[in-house]
Amino acid sequence: MQVSVRDVANDAGVSVGTVSNVLNHPAKVAAATVERVQQSIEKLGFVRNDAARQLRAGRSRTIGLVVLDSRNPFFTELARGAEERAIENGLSVLLANSDEKQARENTHLALFEEQRVTGLLVTPVGSDLKRLHALRDRGIPVVLMDRQSDDDAFPSVAVDDVEGGRIAAQHLLDIGRRQLAFVGGPVTLRQVADRLEGAQNTTLEAKAALEFIGTSALTVDEGRRVGLQIIDRSPEHRPDAIFAANDLIALGILQSFVMEGSVRIPEDIALVGYDDIDFSAAAAIPLTSVRQPAALIGATAVDLLLQDPEEDDTSPNHVIYQPELVVRASTVRER
Structure with missing residues (x-):
């Protein structure tokens, strides 16, 4: 049989209102009374009907x-x-x-x-x-x-994603890369669009190239797919740096490059991700990333x-x- 608030009140020798206050506003009740009511709750196995309380509130x-x-x-x-x-x-x-x-x-x-x-x-x-x-x-x-x-x-x-895109692209430019690619999508996601905007503004100011390679989702699988596409290109048509819209895409690209063995990171292509998830530091080649808290x-x-x-x-x-x-x-x- 389900134990009610009235059962608890009778056992503790207090009013139903006092039990209600112990459950919802214990600061309004004397400490000794709170303890007595809690002992009755434990003894009887009372479980409050939170659904009913939610409906009332x-x-x-x-x-x-x-x-x-x-x-x-x-x-x-x-x-x-x-x-x-x-x-x-x-x-x-x-x-x-x-x-x-x-x-x-x-x-x-x-x-x-x-x-x-x-x-x-x-x-x-x-x-x-x-x-x-x-x-x-x-x-x-x-x-x-x-x-x-x-x-x-x-x-x-x-996080200021436009700034995040800027610092990622600027880092790649600072280490001497000039044929950059941004990998990510869909661009209908505000985060992707902002990161792309930051990278575009920075490369434009530096008169460097930025290729956009779209993805259907921000996943490792999409990163692997793009990585294999880049491997299939002749070396002179590959970017020398990639900024991925998030770490999952970057890790997928990295996996493709490492498994195939024909593209070296960072010698042939430098790679930057975004988010700085735990897996980034633990990757086969630890991943440079833009950290978000x-x-x-x-x-x-x-x-x-x-x-x-x-x-x-x-x-x-x-x-x-x-x-x-x-x-x-x-x-x-x-x-």
């Missing part, structure tokens, strides 16, 4: 988190940062993967709305944010992650979600972190 104690690709360690680390900060605030995180598909993102958003989440942390697939506007208008707070807000409609936390982005997104604008109107609604270049053997061999 209109919100759950969960945050919905939608990322582009949960297989990417960058988003895994981002989710970890969000979860740790949420736990500090008595909340939990539900993770969903859009797989870079708009329809799938919409499905997750609809389910989270049905579950009455406290708020949403989203890395949007595209530039059309109408669905997010509608959710916000219906009272669900939304924070954009790994994506700068184009206006003040949503709080956001991201993934866990910090996730934690900051939760902070922005829980921020009360009426109580704290001095905190920024848009947080932009600066990227950092981490140089390893894929561009500069140690002597």
